[in-house]
Amino acid sequence: GRMRWKIENEGFNIQKNHGYKLEHKYARKSYRAMKNYYQIMQIAHMINELVVLNTSFQKFLVDKMTVKHIWLNLTGFMIYGDIDDQGLRAIDAVSLRVSFVT
Numbered sequence: 001g002r003m004r005w006k007i008e009n010e011g012f013n014i015q016k017n018h019g020y021k022l023e024h025k026y027a028r029k030s031y032r033a034m035k036n037y038y039q040i041m042q043i044a045h046m047i048n049e050l051v052v053l054n055t056s057f058q059k060f061l062v063d064k065m066t067v068k069h070i071w072l073n074l075t076g077f078m079i080y081g082d083i084d085d086q087g088l089r090a091i092d093a094v095s096l097r098v099s100f101v102t
Contacts, residue, residue, distance in 0.1 A: 015045055019068070053100045 015022040020041055051057055052067055060070055 011045065015041060020045065050100075055099045055101055058101060 012022075014020070022038075022041060048067075048071075057070075061067070
């Protein structure tokens with residue numbers, strides 16, 4: 001049981017203190033809104049962990065490049081980037097294998 005508590009507390013600590021901005025203010029208005037927000041945060045944290053532990057992603061973490069910097073660049077591209085149908089087809093045609101750092 002103690003190992004499970006440790007794992008759960010580490011995830012909660014990351015969500016509260018390391019960029020996810022989990023606070024009590026989301027629970028004051030509506031229980032449903034708070035529950036939805038927390039579930040979306042859990043999904044985002046899971047996706048972030050899977051991407052960061054991916055061996056393909058580790059190649060980008062060189063010199064002073066940080067995970068936060070890469071996420072900001074990706075967000076900027078999703079907002080301002082322009083990709084055409086041919087580019088999407090080229091990305092879709094690439095075979096992808098995912099492996100994780102252990």
